[in-house]
Amino acid sequence: MGEQKDLLFPYEFKELDPEEEKLVEDNLGPFPTSLIKVGPKGYIAYRPYKRDAANVYNMPLRPTDVFVASYQRSGTTWTQELVWLIANDLNYEKAAEIPLTHRYPFLDVFMFFDPNEKEKYINVMSNTEENFDKEKYSQVLDMMSRPATLLLEEIPLTEKRFIKTHLPMSLMPPTLLDTAKVVYVARDPRDVAVSCYYHARLFKMMKLERSFKDFWNMFHRDLYTLTPFFEHVKEAWEKRHEPNMLFLFYEELSKDLPASINRVADFLGKKLNEEQMNRLCDHLSIDNFKNNKSVNYEDMRELGVLAKGETFIRKGKSGGWRDHFDEEMTQQAEKWIEDNLKDTDLRFPFMK
Numbered sequence: 001m002g003e004q005k006d007l008l009f010p011y012e013f014k015e016l017d018p019e020e021e022k023l024v025e026d027n028l029g030p031f032p033t034s035l036i037k038v039g040p041k042g043y044i045a046y047r048p049y050k051r052d053a054a055n056v057y058n059m060p061l062r063p064t065d066v067f068v069a070s071y072q073r074s075g076t077t078w079t080q081e082l083v084w085l086i087a088n089d090l091n092y093e094k095a096a097e098i099p100l101t102h103r104y105p106f107l108d109v110f111m112f113f114d115p116n117e118k119e120k121y122i123n124v125m126s127n128t129e130e131n132f133d134k135e136k137y138s139q140v141l142d143m144m145s146r147p148a149t150l151l152l153e154e155i156p157l158t159e160k161r162f163i164k165t166h167l168p169m170s171l172m173p174p175t176l177l178d179t180a181k182v183v184y185v186a187r188d189p190r191d192v193a194v195s196c197y198y199h200a201r202l203f204k205m206m207k208l209e210r211s212f213k214d215f216w217n218m219f220h221r222d223l224y225t226l227t228p229f230f231e232h233v234k235e236a237w238e239k240r241h242e243p244n245m246l247f248l249f250y251e252e253l254s255k256d257l258p259a260s261i262n263r264v265a266d267f268l269g270k271k272l273n274e275e276q277m278n279r280l281c282d283h284l285s286i287d288n289f290k291n292n293k294s295v296n297y298e299d300m301r302e303l304g305v306l307a308k309g310e311t312f313i314r315k316g317k318s319g320g321w322r323d324h325f326d327e328e329m330t331q332q333a334e335k336w337i338e339d340n341l342k343d344t345d346l347r348f349p350f351m352k
């Protein structure tokens with residue numbers, strides 16, 4: 001079932017040029033592994049991706065697989081919980097019992113972790129204060145650097161697989177939409193950039209020392225993980241009419257959650273009554289999400305890898321970018337968006 005003939009990985013890898021590398025390092029500090037560009041669009045990946053790119057591209061799929069895909073910080077976690085609960089007939093008990101990270105193997109997380117540089121990862125973290133648990137962290141590194149394709153193969157055929165990915169469609173198996181379902185969620189890139197900035201501050205591994213303005217400069221020059229942002233979104237947008245693809249916008253979830261829930265339910269062949277809808281909306285509200293241990297990633301705090309004062313589930317609103325962009329950045333963003341949307345009918349809802 002889902003067997004796929006081995007295709008070679010069709011893309012080449014390229015090094016960043018020294019000026020680009022400097023811009024990244026000035027923003028994110030030294031990282032135990034470095035970046036490379038993938039394919040003609042120059043998707044930015046961490047170097048360990050290279051090792052397993054072909055395995056991901058050729059991964060055996062199953063007709064029951066459900067992928068939740070996105071450019072990071074676009075509402076992935078929110079969509080994951082929504083999709084999982086609907087697919088699992090609103091089993092809130094199981095959702096509370098099993099953390100989202102266990103319910104959804106994260107296909108591409110391995111790219112951040114080079115198993116040959118384990119000491120470097122440990123050293124970076126050992127220099128941060130507080131409750132860093134070296135032993136436990138070392139085990140987590142082993143787990144994270146193991147490609148999720150292996151973990152996914154071990155899931156019994158009788159079990160439905162839910163998979164999280166931030167990879168663009170072109171780096172995924174070419175038969176993906178012939179076999180499995182994909183829910184893709186997109187968000188206004190200005191809110192994504194702000195959210196990525198706080199996300200980078202959350203993980204002590206990143207030594208984010210610059211201002212948001214510097215970060216924005218790097219982000220909109222397509223030098224952040226898995227940018228170019230617009231190419232990522234456009235690849236999914238082009239597939240939005242395929243029966244196995246559901247394309248959502250964060251802004252639509254924010255504005256009318258029941259409408260998005262109904263779209264997901266239709267897509268998965270389910271139906272919710274009013275009472276079920278009300279409970280699900282309540283469960284998915286930002287305030288409940290912040291306190292929901294199964295989805296809020298706070299368990300990672302015990303490891304000592306998360307920075308004080310930052311959280312994975314953050315503000316959860318649309319248009320928050322306005323508090324972070326000065327006039328120059330606003331104009332820059334407008335031009336960037338306009339340039340990138342001019343050859344496509346992709347439009348972000350409620351974008352001003």
Ligand code: A3P
Pocket residue numbers: 070071072073074075076077078191194195196198284285286289312313314315316317320
């Ligand atoms: P902000 O940083 O703007 O608050 P991802 O899951 O793809 O990493 O996306 C994270 C973003 O989604 C964060 O955005 C986070 O706060 C927001 N988010 C998570 N859960 C949410 C919810 N239940 N309602 C609204 N936004 C949510």
